[in-house]
Amino acid sequence: MPEDADRDEPVRVNFRFRRELAQKIEGNLASFCYQCGACVGDCPATTYSSGFNPREIMLKVLYGLEDELLGSESVLWQCTNCYNCHERCPQEVKPVEVIISLKNMLAARGIYPEVVSKIIGTFETTGRTVRITSAIDRQRAKFGLPPLPPVPMDEVRILLEPDTGTDEEE
Amino acid sequence: MKRFAFFPGCLIPARYPAMEFAIRQVLPRLGIEIVDLEGSSCCPDPIYFKSKDKLSWLAVAARNLSLAEDLGLDVVTNCSGCTATLSEAIHLLEDDILKKKVNDRLGRIGREYKGTTRVRHIATVVRDEVGYERVRESVVRPLEGLKVAIHYGCHLLKPSKIMQVDNPDNPQVMERLVEALGATAIRHRNWYLCCGKACQTEDIPMNMMHDLLTTVKAAETDILGMICPTCFSQFDYGQMKISKKFDEVFDIPPVYYFQLLAFAQGIPYEKLGFDSQRFKPECLLRF
Ligand code: SF4
Ligand code: SF4
Numbered sequence: 061m062p063e064d065a066d067r068d069e070p071v072r073v074n075f076r077f078r079r080e081l082a083q084k085i086e087g088n089l090a091s092f093c094y095q096c097g098a099c100v101g102d103c104p105a106t107t108y109s110s111g112f113n114p115r116e117i118m119l120k121v122l123y124g125l126e127d128e129l130l131g132s133e134s135v136l137w138q139c140t141n142c143y144n145c146h147e148r149c150p151q152e153v154k155p156v157e158v159i160i161s162l163k164n165m166l167a168a169r170g171i172y173p174e175v176v177s178k179i180i181g182t183f184e185t186t187g188r189t190v191r192i193t194s195a196i197d198r199q200r201a202k203f204g205l206p207p208l209p210p211v212p213m214d215e216v217r218i219l220l221e222p223d224t225g226t227d228e229e230e
Numbered sequence: 231m232k233r234f235a236f237f238p239g240c241l242i243p244a245r246y247p248a249m250e251f252a253i254r255q256v257l258p259r260l261g262i263e264i265v266d267l268e269g270s271s272c273c274p275d276p277i278y279f280k281s282k283d284k285l286s287w288l289a290v291a292a293r294n295l296s297l298a299e300d301l302g303l304d305v306v307t308n309c310s311g312c313t314a315t316l317s318e319a320i321h322l323l324e325d326d327i328l329k330k331k332v333n334d335r336l337g338r339i340g341r342e343y344k345g346t347t348r349v350r351h352i353a354t355v356v357r358d359e360v361g362y363e364r365v366r367e368s369v370v371r372p373l374e375g376l377k378v379a380i381h382y383g384c385h386l387l388k389p390s391k392i393m394q395v396d397n398p399d400n401p402q403v404m405e406r407l408v409e410a411l412g413a414t415a416i417r418h419r420n421w422y423l424c425c426g427k428a429c430q431t432e433d434i435p436m437n438m439m440h441d442l443l444t445t446v447k448a449a450e451t452d453i454l455g456m457i458c459p460t461c462f463s464q465f466d467y468g469q470m471k472i473s474k475k476f477d478e479v480f481d482i483p484p485v486y487y488f489q490l491l492a493f494a495q496g497i498p499y500e501k502l503g504f505d506s507q508r509f510k511p512e513c514l515l516r517f
Contacts, residue, residue: 084284085284085285085288085322085328086284086322102422104423104424104426104434104438105429105434108433108434108437108438109431109433109434137429137430137431138429138430138431138434139429140384140424140426140428140429140434140435140438141276141277141384141428141429142384142388142424142428143384143385143388143389144384144388144424146388146389147388147389147390147398154389160280160281160284161284163281163282164281164282164283164284166281167281167282167283172281172282173430175430176278176281176282176430179275179278179279180278180279180282183272183274183275183278183279187271187272188240188244188271188272189240189241189272189274189275189278189279190240190241190244190245192244196244196245196247199247200243200247200250202247202503203247203248203250203251203503204251205243205247205250205251205254208243208244209268211269211270211271211272212269212271215269215293215339216271216290216293218338218339219286219289219290219293219335219336219338219339220283220286220289220290221338222286223285223331223334223335
């Protein structure tokens with residue numbers, strides 16, 4: 061519940077936030093969350109961090125607590141992407157996928173940790189997540205392996221361009 | 231010979247060519263032929279690029295899959311991350327609306343995703359197409375008495391409905407594959423724990439790895455059997471960092487399963503790149 065919610069005040073849901081999230085692939089799945097907590101027990105980020113709890117994150121999504129979810133120090137980056145919550149949820153909410161969709165919203169606002177933006181940058185310029193250097197090809201040659209072929213980036217770049225339609229992110 | 235389109239991904243060919251070498255050595259001996267998937271890119275990775283833009287991530291994955299469709303072959307992967315991305319893409323693209331969106335993008339480069347290919351991780355290909363018995367028969371150097379702790383990692387098994395590899399709560403494939411080499415597979419107490427590599431904070435992965443290494447150590451095994459190159463980097467380079475930070479001795483050599491298989495099939499230790507590991511599995515030299 062929002063911290064400043066007065067007991068007599070009705071809860072206000074930020075539907076604009078939820079509509080934006082719903083446009084991401086599988087972003088809308090939190091709507092099926094009935095807050096049972098089955099996703100919590102096997103969540104390593106919950107075990108190792110007091111600030112992280114996938115059930116609570118789903119609740120904040122349901123309320124649309126944008127400021128708490130999408131701040132620059134967002135707790136979302138603590139998720140280890142282990143997929144245990146996806147495995148355990150009886151409602152097929154796929155909490156980890158909702159979290160990734162929320163990260164897409166962070167990205168749209170230009171907020172992500174340096175290590176994340178670095179790897180994304182490598183992918184967007186080379187088509188791989190590891191930069192290919194002559195040292196790598198020398199290592200490969202030791203095992204009789206050919207140099208790594210370049211990725212056809214002309215094709216990949218065209219695929220990365222956003223759609224012109226109306227249903228993409230605003 | 232059963233043929234597959236080989237999707238090597240980024241991490242193994244770039245950082246761990248010894249793993250790729252081993253795969254290319256062992257598969258023909260098991261009756262599996264692999265055809266290189268020309269023009270493929272990063273799968274793309276299911277952690278970083280996916281967290282920027284799921285739709286673009288899906289479009290690039292669909293392009294990779296369409297390359298295999300052109301060859302009329304199923305895809306074999308060697309990395310749990312690639313397996314996760316490509317399997318999930320196939321799952322998501324069963325949705326007609328999403329498939330149309332993605333095909334609109336692929337149309338820009340004259341490609342189409344049809345949905346005619348499957349993705350199989352190399353371990354499941356060996357289990358299902360070759361069988362444990364034939365793996366056993368291919369061994370010329372049985373690893374009798376070698377104790378191998380097993381680390382599955384997360385993405386090979388979960389989400390199980392999409393990955394369709396094994397029961398995530400009681401998987402068998404790694405144990406059976408290790409036993410086919412004559413070695414003893416051991417499930418350490420924290421076998422289920424994630425390696426933490428895909429977590430973007432400092433402390434959580436450190437503490438997780440510390441707990442993981444503590445139970446691996448308590449199991450008193452010779453090596454740690456790995457199936458995922460990302461987990462491998464956590465247990466090789468990462469293990470060194472944990473030892474320093476916690477001022478404790480952790481020195482279990484991680485070994486990628488297909489290098490172990492290659493060794494058991496008779497490929498000399500020196501040829502398998504073990505010397506470039508931070509923790510070298512010198513215990514294998516007794517075989
Ligand atoms: S397991 Fe599913 S339904 Fe239950 S709290 Fe977690 S996300 Fe919600
Ligand atoms: S994927 Fe993230 S939220 Fe889900 S169980 Fe793992 S760490 Fe927790």
